[in-house]
Amino acid sequence: MPHDFMPGLAGVPAAKSAISDVDGARGVLEYRGIRVEELCASSSYLETAYLLLFGHLPSRGELSKWTEDVTRHRRVKFTIIDLMKCLPEHGHPMDALQAAVAALGMFYPGRNVKDVENNYWSAVRLVAKLPTIVAAWARLRRGDEAIPPRDDLEFSENFLYMMTESVPPAVWSEVFDDCLILHAEHTMNASTFTGMITASTLADPYTVVASSIGSLKGPLHGGANEEVVQMLKEIGTPGHAREFVVQRLADKRKLMGFGHRVYKVKDPRAVILQSLSVKLFKACGSSPLYDVAVEVERAASEHLDAKGIYPNVDFYSGIIYDKMGIDVDLFTPLFAMARVSGWLAHWLEQLHENKLFRPDQIYSGEHNRSYVPLNERS
Ligand SMILES: CC(=O)SCCNC(=O)CCNC(=O)[C@H](O)C(C)(C)COP(=O)(O)OP(=O)(O)OC[C@H]1O[C@@H](n2cnc3c(N)ncnc32)[C@H](O)[C@@H]1OP(=O)(O)O
Ligand SMILES: O=C([O-])CC(=O)C(=O)O
Secondary structure: OOOOOOHHHOOOOOOOOOOEEEEOOOOEEEEOOEEHHHHHHHOOHHHHHHHHHHOOOOOHHHHHHHHHHHHHOOOOOHHHHHHHHOOOOOOOHHHHHHHHHHHHOOOOOOOOOOOHHHHHHHHHHHHHHHHHHHHHHHHHOOOOOOOOOOOOOOHHHHHHHHHHOOOOOHHHHHHHHHHHHHHOOOOOOHHHHHHHHHHHOOOOHHHHHHHHHHHHOOOOOOOHHHHHHHHHHHHOOHHHHHHHHHHHHHOOOOOOOEOOOOOOOOOHHHHHHHHHHHHHHHHHOOOHHHHHHHHHHHHHHHHHHHHOOOEOOHHHHHHHHHHOOOOHHHHHHHHHHHHHHHHHHHHHHHHHOOOOOOOOOOOOOOOOOOOOOHHHOO
């Protein structure tokens, strides 16, 4: 049967899902029907992860069990830390994260994905351990020891503590937790789709998440948050922003952190992240990067608004992380440790009615050619 070819599968539904929804024309993002603005105002990352994974807001008892389960599984085995110590310290943190997550799967039973109880514990472990791995790598590569998690600290507070060995100011944890909520899920994006393809073979969840991490790394997807801050640093001052934007577009190069396959207005997450950065600056002083970013957005709007290209989730997030002193190449791992709940939600959803992903192709090569022996080839 002939099919229309849609490059990048643009607009082609690849799954039915009740996890999240994007209205790209109005700039609305909902998780399980609840707008992200409301979740940032009232929920926590861990509660939102539960909502994504299990489909409903937890009762008090469910939330306390989930929080306790995740908290008790934050530690990673010393052999994982030893493995990370063997990786080259100049390597990209996304590669270290991918390797560590793939290795995690060798320690835990995950192969029988029909075992619902085991799937629950796999989700607990992955949500719990990714931050520990990210923070451990941030320290190990500088020659410092990894800091073990503290059970008395909440999820985001504990992550920032493991990065620095000091308990962060409350506003940092609040802002960071909202960042995690905003990065937790986003319908059929490339890394989620990658994970679903892997999951469709009934591979274990560690392998699913490791493959999603690989996909998130690329600069057209999660890797853009790192490139945005590099771009803002290169621009240097707000006064240079307009000239930079004009030149970049004249060179037919993309502005990082702008544009989206689905949103044709400013990404609602960029709107919230921008206000979160202002909240952070009120508490601990501004960032020159923010002033540059605002000018880039203003200059870009003169050229890109007409094409429906606006800031996406990656545009303002890095400014927040940079202000917290987090290294630029760790920004995409932060994205991954939030998105793991979305990846796993799609994994669990797909297991209910799994069908192996095996799309078709349109062959554009030749047929019936003869093999030419090596000594007869020109
Ligand atoms: C978490 C996330 O994944 S959010 C996305 C993060 N990625 C980035 O920020 C990287 C920069 N942005 C992009 O590369 C793109 O906007 C994408 C890949 C995100 C989505 O784009 P697609 O739907 O594939 O559209 P595509 O890349 O084909 O662009 C369509 C047109 O808009 C232009 N365009 C898209 N994004 C940008 C941009 N950031 N800057 C300038 N022009 C752009 C393209 O040049 C193209 O123009 P043309 O029609 O004149 O050739
Ligand atoms: O939906 C997409 O294509 C990319 C994105 O914004 C995300 O994954 O958060």
